[in-house]
Amino acid sequence: MKRRYIIVISLLAISTLLATFSFITRPGDEFQFHENLSAYKFFEGALRNLQPAEGVIPYDLNTPLFSNYAEKLRFIKLPQGKKAAYQEKEIFDLPVGTILIKNFYYYNDFRKPEKGRKIIETRLLAHRHDGWATYQYIWNEEQTEAVFEPIGDAIIVSYIDNKGKKITAPYVIPNQNQCKGCHAQGNTLLPIGLAARHLNGDYQYSDGKQNQLKYWSQHNMIDLPNSAVPANANWQDKKFSLEERARAYLDINCGFCHNEKGPANTSGLFLDIHNNSPIALGINKTPVAAGRGSGDMQFDIVPGNPTKSILIYRMTSNDPGIAMPEIGREQVHKEGVALISEWIRKMK
Incomplete structure (x- = not known):
């Protein structure tokens, strides 16, 4: 029985290894x-x-x-x-x-x-x-x-x-x-x-x-259109408006998941630059299913009140069950939080 167990484990290990190598190298x-x-x-x-x-x-x-x-x-x-x-x-x-x-x-x-x-x-x-x-x-x-x-x-x-x-x-x-x-x-x-x-x-x-x-x-890497090409703001450059900087920050840090086609689309919270719906942006929007990630708060964004906004609550947490983004950071981005907090604070 012990020998059979070892053989099964060995076969599993070999199959896993083969799967890994087929993932790494494929003809053509x-x-x-x-x-x-x-x-x-x-x-x-x-x-x-x-x-x-x-x-x-x-x-x-x-x-x-x-x-x-x-x-x-x-x-x-x-x-x-x-x-x-x-x-x-x-x-x-x-x-x-x-x-x-x-x-x-x-x-x-x-x-x-x-x-x-x-x-x-x-x-x-x-x-x-x-x-x-x-x-x-x-x-x-x-x-x-x-x-x-x-x-x-x-x-x-x-x-x-x-x-x-x-x-x-x-x-x-x-x-x-x-x-x-x-x-x-x-x-x-x-x-x-x-x-x-x-x-x-x-x-x-x-x-x-x-x-x-x-x-x-x-350098023949791309053909550009004759029309204007869009450009996001530099989130740190104050020659851009607060709105432009905040939306650019949310777009790159959150918008790839939080958009109509992304893995977080069921949340109804769309933080990509192309979304112009205040509700979808989170303004006075109740979360679909945030669980303890809501921090017992009612809305994703409360205009004028970042401390009552779920968005800020999740940005300032390092708890794996609360933090956003869910992966890719172990430190709170204090400067990013300050930018989004200021943006919310000045909303009317």
């Missing part, structure tokens, strides 16, 4: 999986410098997704001779073979970036013939390599913030299923930030500052 895929990040040759020179190789293009978002105060360096690699297809509202239609590369790091001292940084993880989002797939790579202490780790990890990060305070905080590197929790639209995985409104802004390239989408167009 333009994406070829590697165990080590360095093997992709995305970067030239010392890996820790993240100096992009030819064809690996850096990009940024007008308002980025908050991730525990981590800084990010993002890159896109399109297959040779292929372009992204422009869409006004939706994520660009990116060709099979596209790889998105996102590196998460902390400066040792945010007041003095020249003191160095520690890269925590690199996430790849690869467009395969069977759809998008995620791959997580965890960096070693020596900062010489990052190794594929599908089950993720939970670590402690330490750094000095921009006010000179030493921060020690938990940081969760998601597993592949958790990645789906953020990137899924129905049964399909999609990138989050690769839309016109997020990319239509300036980037400081090695040869000077330029609008990202114009740069992409000039």
Whole structure:
């Protein structure tokens, strides 16, 4: 009986391993999986410098997704001779073979970036013939390599913030299923930030500052329309109105799930930039089924009163059963909370 039990366990382990490898490598895929990040040759020179190789293009978002105060360096690699297809509202239609590369790091001292940084993880989002797939790579202490780790990890990060305070905080590197929790639209995985409104802004390239989408167009990465291209506000730039900054923040941090097609569509709370319904935005709207996530409050947003608004209650919680977003953060984004609180406070 014991021997039979061992055989069953072994067969289960083998089948799991085979399933994993069939997920990683499939004949005909333009994406070829590697165990080590360095093997992709995305970067030239010392890996820790993240100096992009030819064809690996850096990009940024007008308002980025908050991730525990981590800084990010993002890159896109399109297959040779292929372009992204422009869409006004939706994520660009990116060709099979596209790889998105996102590196998460902390400066040792945010007041003095020249003191160095520690890269925590690199996430790849690869467009395969069977759809998008995620791959997580965890960096070693020596900062010489990052190794594929599908089950993720939970670590402690330490750094000095921009006010000179030493921060020690938990940081969760998601597993592949958790990645789906953020990137899924129905049964399909999609990138989050690769839309016109997020990319239509300036980037400081090695040869000077330029609008990202114009740069992409000039380098045959996309064909732009003759009409105006939408652009979200930079949530920190006060040349934009409070309304524009708050809506841009909610759009990138909440709107991918909270929209008519997203996984949170049954909530009736739509925080994407395209929603113009006050009720769907949460104003004087009762939650569908928030449970203890409501904090015994009545409305998602109470105009003029952020402390009575469920939205703020969930943004300021680290309780896994209450916090929003549900995954992807272990720290409260104080500056983001302050922005949305001010927006609600000034509502009439």
